[in-house]
Amino acid sequence: MDKLSYTPRGALTPNYPLADLTWLRVGGPADWLFQPADEADLSAFLAALPADVAVFPMGVGSNLIVRDGGLRAVVIRLGRGFSAIDVEGDRVTAGAAALDVHVARKAAEAGRDLTFLRTIPGAIGGAVRMNAGCYGAYVADHLISARVVLRSGESVEIKAEDLHLAYRSSTLPEQAVIIAATFRAAPGDPAALAARMAEQIAKRDASQPTKARSAGSTFRNPSGASSTGRADDSQELKAWKVIDDAGMRGARLGGAQISEMHSNFLINAGGATARDLETLGEEVRKKVLQTQGISLEWEIMRVGEY
Numbered sequence: 411m412d413k414l415s416y417t418p419r420g421a422l423t424p425n426y427p428l429a430d431l432t433w434l435r436v437g438g439p440a441d442w443l444f445q446p447a448d449e450a451d452l453s454a455f456l457a458a459l460p461a462d463v464a465v466f467p468m469g470v471g472s473n474l475i476v477r478d479g480g481l482r483a484v485v486i487r488l489g490r491g492f493s494a495i496d497v498e499g500d501r502v503t504a505g506a507a508a509l510d511v512h513v514a515r516k517a518a519e520a521g522r523d524l525t526f527l528r529t530i531p532g533a534i535g536g537a538v539r540m541n542a543g544c545y546g547a548y549v550a551d552h553l554i555s556a557r558v559v560l561r562s563g564e565s566v567e568i569k570a571e572d573l574h575l576a577y578r579s580s581t582l583p584e585q586a587v588i589i590a591a592t593f594r595a596a597p598g599d600p601a602a603l604a605a606r607m608a609e610q611i612a613k614r615d616a617s618q619p620t621k622a623r624s625a626g627s628t629f630r631n632p633s634g635a636s637s638t639g640r641a642d643d644s645q646e647l648k649a650w651k652v653i654d655d656a657g658m659r660g661a662r663l664g665g666a667q668i669s670e671m672h673s674n675f676l677i678n679a680g681g682a683t684a685r686d687l688e689t690l691g692e693e694v695r696k697k698v699l700q701t702q703g704i705s706l707e708w709e710i711m712r713v714g715e716y
């Protein structure tokens with residue numbers, strides 16, 4: 411980093427503890443954390459960064475286990491300069507740092523339906539990258555395009571179809587940073603949209619440990635989702651069910667626990683390390699394989715060094 415020929419306007423911090431930035435509150439340090447002031451700052455920084463330095467864009471860490479050894483990379487975390495939300499007709503454009511909940515609410519107030527985002531605890535960059543979705547609607551159903559700064563520093567607009575959004579995945583270029591996204595949203599009555607969001611929140615709170623430190627669903631449902639990102643709910647074999655059948659509901663390892671409330675949620679019950687969480691997850695996979703011959707696939711992304 412000594413060689414950097416550009417002095418960023420945003421904050422560049424060495425050795426930043428990533429546990430502070432993830433929902434699970436675990437993870438070692440990033441070599442550097444960069445919080446760009448705006449798009450021009452991010453572009454100039456990436457253009458000046460030596461090509462052998464890895465870049466890892468991070469949202470609010472709601473789908474991540476960062477391992478205890480941390481990340482040998484510059485973690486890019488977008489903040490205030492990237493959180494604007496604009497509604498114009500049926501188009502909703504949101505900065506990548508805008509929280510999904512804020513986008514859903516602001517769209518609803520303007521009579522536009524992006525209610526599916528209301529209960530997803532991430533930010534828009536992570537939502538696009540992961541094709542976030544719930545209650546039958548996904549980013550793929552609404553996204554028009556994403557504005558992206560490539561690792562080279564070049565800014566480009568990528569059309570939704572070129573991101574090949576599929577179940578919890580996209581083909582975003584390696585190390586590229588999404589800085590904004592534009593969605594198409596159907597009209598709706600603001601009061602009815604608000605009521606639907608309240609219903610969804612209540613449904614979540616009743617069935618998932620929403621107040622616990624987790625990263626959402628730990629494993630994909632074994633029968634998988636179709637390439638459109640949609641699963642046939644009625645026929646799908648559920649991850650929570652096979653975990654239950656393997657007797658792992660409530661299992662503990664160090665500070666990690668399989669939630670008593672929903673067995674596809676891996677939680678930091680207090681003082682867990684990333685190793686506790688990942689090892690317990692692997693124990694679950696082993697038990698499910700032994701008892702039912704099913705190989706569970708992680709849905710939580712695990713990154714960094716052990």
Ligand SMILES: Cc1cc2nc3c(=O)[nH]c(=O)nc-3n(C[C@H](O)[C@H](O)[C@H](O)COP(=O)(O)OP(=O)(O)OC[C@H]3O[C@@H](n4cnc5c(N)ncnc54)[C@H](O)[C@@H]3O)c2cc1C
Binds near residue numbers: 433466471532533619
């Ligand atoms: C309680 C709970 C419930 C959840 N329920 C759901 C649900 O119903 N549906 C669902 O889809 N998900 C759900 N999740 C998972 C998670 O919230 C989503 O995957 C979310 O979209 C991740 O967003 P994030 O900002 O936290 O991304 P992170 O977890 O920070 O990152 C996830 C991935 O996105 C990449 N990324 C993040 N920001 C950017 C960016 N600006 N540019 C490029 N890449 C980026 C990261 O590099 C990483 O690969 C849940 C999580 C929790 C904790």
